[in-house]
Amino acid sequence: MKRVMQAFTVVIVAALGLMYLTYVLNAQQGYTGDNTLSVYNWGDYIDPDLIGKFEEETGIKVIYQTFDSNEAMLAKIAHGGTAFDVAIPSDYAISKMKEQGLLIPLDHSKLPNLKYIDPRFLDHPFDEGNKYSAPYFWGTVGIVFNPDLVGDLAGDIEFTSWNDLWDERLKNEIILVDSAREIIGIALNSLGYSLNETNIDHLLEAKEKLEALTPNVKAIVGDEIKMIMANEEAAIAVVWSGDALDIRSENDKIDFAIPREGTNIWFDNMVIPRGAKNIEGAHLFINFMLDPENAAQNAEYVGYSTPNWKALEYLPDEITEDERFYPGPEVTERFELYENLGKKMTAYYNELFLEFKMHRNR
Numbered sequence: 001m002k003r004v005m006q007a008f009t010v011v012i013v014a015a016l017g018l019m020y021l022t023y024v025l026n027a028q029q030g031y032t033g034d035n036t037l038s039v040y041n042w043g044d045y046i047d048p049d050l051i052g053k054f055e056e057e058t059g060i061k062v063i064y065q066t067f068d069s070n071e072a073m074l075a076k077i078a079h080g081g082t083a084f085d086v087a088i089p090s091d092y093a094i095s096k097m098k099e100q101g102l103l104i105p106l107d108h109s110k111l112p113n114l115k116y117i118d119p120r121f122l123d124h125p126f127d128e129g130n131k132y133s134a135p136y137f138w139g140t141v142g143i144v145f146n147p148d149l150v151g152d153l154a155g156d157i158e159f160t161s162w163n164d165l166w167d168e169r170l171k172n173e174i175i176l177v178d179s180a181r182e183i184i185g186i187a188l189n190s191l192g193y194s195l196n197e198t199n200i201d202h203l204l205e206a207k208e209k210l211e212a213l214t215p216n217v218k219a220i221v222g223d224e225i226k227m228i229m230a231n232e233e234a235a236i237a238v239v240w241s242g243d244a245l246d247i248r249s250e251n252d253k254i255d256f257a258i259p260r261e262g263t264n265i266w267f268d269n270m271v272i273p274r275g276a277k278n279i280e281g282a283h284l285f286i287n288f289m290l291d292p293e294n295a296a297q298n299a300e301y302v303g304y305s306t307p308n309w310k311a312l313e314y315l316p317d318e319i320t321e322d323e324r325f326y327p328g329p330e331v332t333e334r335f336e337l338y339e340n341l342g343k344k345m346t347a348y349y350n351e352l353f354l355e356f357k358m359h360r361n362r
């Protein structure tokens with residue numbers, strides 16, 4: 001009996017030793033828990049090689065899903081059916097998620113690479129002290145155009161004003177990004193109103209103005225915009241700034257303009273949504289994306305502007321010095337950040353956008 005007990009003790013001690021060793025080895029790699037990490041990001045918004053690199057470095061398998069608007073992302077996370085460990089919403093959506101208790105605070109001690117973020121992109125009112133969010137990409141909304149195709153139709157147009165989109169020579173030539181705030185926003189901008197307008201008369205005026213754009217609108221789509229523009233199937237598109245660079249990498253004729261009335265400036269940040277199953281892994285992922293070399297590789301691949309000052313050193317000067325993609329603070333000061341307009345107003349914007357889309361199909 002004594003011998004059996006001794007053998008039993010040896011086996012238990014060996015098993016515990018093995019468990020401890022695995023733990024230490026994993027911990028050295030910064031990984032002590034679950035083997036998967038569920039990431040929820042915008043479409044076309046990461047270099048897939050970086051996912052592979054992260055998996056190799058940590059032994060964590062990434063399950064990756066995408067969304068194409070903040071509204072779609074918010075609905076899915078608020079519904080709670082799927083647990084995500086990391087998501088990448090924009091500023092006003094982060095403020096909404098905070099308000100609805102949908103975010104888990106970040107542990108800054110696990111994010112040493114935060115020091116590479118330009119202070120200009122930290123501590124914004126949508127998340128003071130970056131308690132819940134770490135910067136990923138930033139940008140604006142503008143007009144991508146093909147000067148040859150526009151030239152054939154209306155050579156004098158350079159899109160210095162949002163109102164140029166309404167020129168009747170541009171019939172069936174404009175592609176719009178399928179996103180409510182952006183599209184209501186171009187009408188608001190063209191009328192000189194705020195992108196956070198809550199005055200119903202002004203909003204109805206904007207909707208009427210949008211409906212007048214209908215003859216010029218060829219399609220309202222998501223990431224397909226890039227293919228349509230690269231293939232020269234349309235002359236003009238309203239898109240987020242980084243998409244312009246991505247299209248340009250396929251077709252160097254393509255140009256990009258930010259109209260003089262101003263535009264939206266946005267900041268997309270990484271967060272950990274409520275219900276996350278791998279909080280440790282989420283911090284590893286966020287810190288990995290904050291690493292300057294990884295951030296530069298990501299920016300080069302997707303075309304968007306990085307908030308990582310150190311990453312800028314690895315990027316071509318012709319891009320980081322281009323004011324359209326890296327506008328300085330004196331320029332962006334004139335741009336407007338979307339505010340969290342509250343449930344009712346957000347629903348109203350969505351409804352106006354839907355009505356515009358329905359009007360097009362009539």
Ligand code: N2P
Nearest residue numbers: 042043044090240268
């Ligand atoms: C689209 C990513 C755009 C993000 N692929 C705009 N916030």
